[in-house]
Amino acid sequence: MNVCLAPRPVIFDLDGTLIDSVPDIHACVNAVLRLHNIRPLTLDQVRGFVGGGVDLLWQKISGATGLPREAHRDLVASFMTRYHGATNLTRLYPHVTEALGVLADRGYPLGICTNKPLGPTQKVLDHFGIAQLFRVVIGGDSLPQRKPDPAPLRAAFAALGADSEQPRGVYVGDSEFDEECARNTGVPFLLFTRGYRKTPVEQMTHQAAFDDFATLPLLVEEAAAIA
Numbered sequence: 401m402n403v404c405l406a407p408r409p410v411i412f413d414l415d416g417t418l419i420d421s422v423p424d425i426h427a428c429v430n431a432v433l434r435l436h437n438i439r440p441l442t443l444d445q446v447r448g449f450v451g452g453g454v455d456l457l458w459q460k461i462s463g464a465t466g467l468p469r470e471a472h473r474d475l476v477a478s479f480m481t482r483y484h485g486a487t488n489l490t491r492l493y494p495h496v497t498e499a500l501g502v503l504a505d506r507g508y509p510l511g512i513c514t515n516k517p518l519g520p521t522q523k524v525l526d527h528f529g530i531a532q533l534f535r536v537v538i539g540g541d542s543l544p545q546r547k548p549d550p551a552p553l554r555a556a557f558a559a560l561g562a563d564s565e566q567p568r569g570v571y572v573g574d575s576e577f578d579e580e581c582a583r584n585t586g587v588p589f590l591l592f593t594r595g596y597r598k599t600p601v602e603q604m605t606h607q608a609a610f611d612d613f614a615t616l617p618l619l620v621e622e623a624a625a626i627a
């Protein structure tokens with residue numbers, strides 16, 4: 401007898417996976433640093449600080465620039481004012497829209513689990529006209545926990561009807577935070593290699609690695625079959 405299983409959820413990270421947002425983050429960071437007469441950071445420095453959410457970003461910036469700990473809240477607030485609608489320098493990676501369309505057409509429930517705060521996340525998804533493809537969006541401020549804690553990813557799977565303790569489905573991301581989160585959640589990880597990771601691909605745990613979103617639908621099919 402042929403048993404036809406419903407396609408399992410596919411959850412995506414955002415920064416460094418679907419979008420290259422570091423140029424906008426870099427511009428907003430330097431605008432805030434300028435107010436404090438701190439020399440601008442390079443794009444590479446800022447890229448190296450992204451992945452753990454806005455709080456961790458500013459802890460790392462303060463560590464690198466010597467900004468006082470007491471300034472943290474104001475720095476984050478000042479950054480968020482600028483960052484909220486900053487999409488001018490952000491780009492979707494090639495073939496992202498097409499790959500998401502193919503997966504949605506094949507019936508995969510799609511979601512986002514990012515450490516980026518929800519406000520800017522929704523703005524950028526709207527900006528690129530892809531918001532409607534995602535049935536759930538979990539941001540870095542949606543829950544008290546952030547990736548690599550499994551809680552946000554579990555919540556995303558649960559919202560798509562999966563078992564929240566032992567979800568079946570796949571997570572697609574680019575960073576060490578995403579790799580660890582997938583492992584903590586117990587789901588296969590598909591690694592996009594053109595994002596913001598610092599570790600060589602061979603040293604990261606993944607079900608498959610890819611550098612072109614055109615190949616993603618096939619990888620999802622293979623990974624979902626064993627998830």
Ligand SMILES: O=C(O)COP(=O)(O)O
Pocket residue numbers: 413414415416449450451452453454457513514515516517575
């Ligand atoms: O905002 C960040 O630091 C990273 O966000 P991400 O989880 O989408 O990579």
